Amino acid sequence: MTDDPSETPAQRALRLKKAAQAAKSGFPGAGKPPKPLAGGPAAGASKPWMKR
Numbered sequence: 001m002t003d004d005p006s007e008t009p010a011q012r013a014l015r016l017k018k019a020a021q022a023a024k025s026g027f028p029g030a031g032k033p034p035k036p037l038a039g040g041p042a043a044g045a046s047k048p049w050m051k052r
Contacts, residue, residue, distance in 0.1 A: 003012065 007015075
């Protein structure tokens with residue numbers, strides 16, 4: 001990558017930013033595995049005050 005002398009610092013930063021975003025290629029979290037669902041007791045499984 002050669003820097004163009006007529007390129008302003010803002011144009012250079014935008015060019016570098018676009019290149020970095022293109023290297024990522026995807027929305028955030030695209031490569032991550034899905035989070036596991038919360039695993040707790042069932043809705044009515046443990047209510048000792050309801051037992052006789």
